Amino acid sequence: MRLFQDPHAPNPRRVRIFMAEKQLGARGVSVDLVEVSINDQANRAPEHLERHPLGLLPVLELDDGRTLRESMAICRWIDETYPDPPLFGADAWERAQVEQWNRHAELELLFPIAQIFRNTHPFWEGRIKQAPAFGEIMRELVAERLAWLDHELGHHEFLAGDHYTVADITAVCALDFGKVSKLRLDPDVHRNLDRWYQQVKARPSYKA
Numbered sequence: 001m002r003l004f005q006d007p008h009a010p011n012p013r014r015v016r017i018f019m020a021e022k023q024l025g026a027r028g029v030s031v032d033l034v035e036v037s038i039n040d041q042a043n044r045a046p047e048h049l050e051r052h053p054l055g056l057l058p059v060l061e062l063d064d065g066r067t068l069r070e071s072m073a074i075c076r077w078i079d080e081t082y083p084d085p086p087l088f089g090a091d092a093w094e095r096a097q098v099e100q101w102n103r104h105a106e107l108e109l110l111f112p113i114a115q116i117f118r119n120t121h122p123f124w125e126g127r128i129k130q131a132p133a134f135g136e137i138m139r140e141l142v143a144e145r146l147a148w149l150d151h152e153l154g155h156h157e158f159l160a161g162d163h164y165t166v167a168d169i170t171a172v173c174a175l176d177f178g179k180v181s182k183l184r185l186d187p188d189v190h191r192n193l194d195r196w197y198q199q200v201k202a203r204p205s206y207k208a
């Protein structure tokens with residue numbers, strides 16, 4: 001299969017980390033990473049718009065030519081096709097917990113962090129309409145959410161409980177993506193969050 005992606009973007013990284021956790025290579029499944037550079041606007045070229053009419057990444061192409069968009073749809077397909085280890089939860093309750101936490105990580109971290117970048121960073125100047133004031137409101141929101149998450153992680157090892165799941169992947173990709181907008185954890189303030197971050201960062205998949 002082929003994964004059309006940009007090495008610097010958080011959503012394709014969610015899929016790369018997910019694939020690394022599933023150890024697809026060790027199962028004999030080959031995945032070609034095909035770079036579509038957002039910087040060069042290759043994602044807006046007709047060739048990519050055929051794969052994704054909105055010009056977004058990632059897109060997974062299977063060996064039979066079928067294509068799949070949306071990082072979580074791609075991860076769910078991988079999870080059902082290669083169930084071990086289960087990264088979306090192993091039973092009904094776990095699956096609901098993972099869904100809850102993955103939605104939190106997407107809506108409370110990844111989305112606002114992406115909005116800070118899109119609305120305040122010079123990278124997007126002249127590419128999209130920016131609303132810097134909105135970006136700054138999102139920055140304040142993220143600061144609140146980090147405090148909340150730090151409190152939550154005082155009660156469980158990983159986001160959704162005792163096991164590493166896709167929710168941890170979404171959260172770590174969101175936080176790392178925040179660095180481009182000067183968003184950083186303070187280990188003295190966010191102690192639980194930093195403990196979790198170091199744990200997730202130590203996994204081999206983190207480098208994917």
Ligand SMILES: N[C@@H](CCC(=O)N[C@@H](CS)C(=O)NCC(=O)O)C(=O)O
Binds near residue numbers: 055058
């Ligand atoms: N919900 C989508 C989001 C896809 C998305 O926004 N991808 C970004 C990269 S992280 C992108 O392609 N941006 C290019 C652009 O906005 O022009 C997913 O999870 O796949």
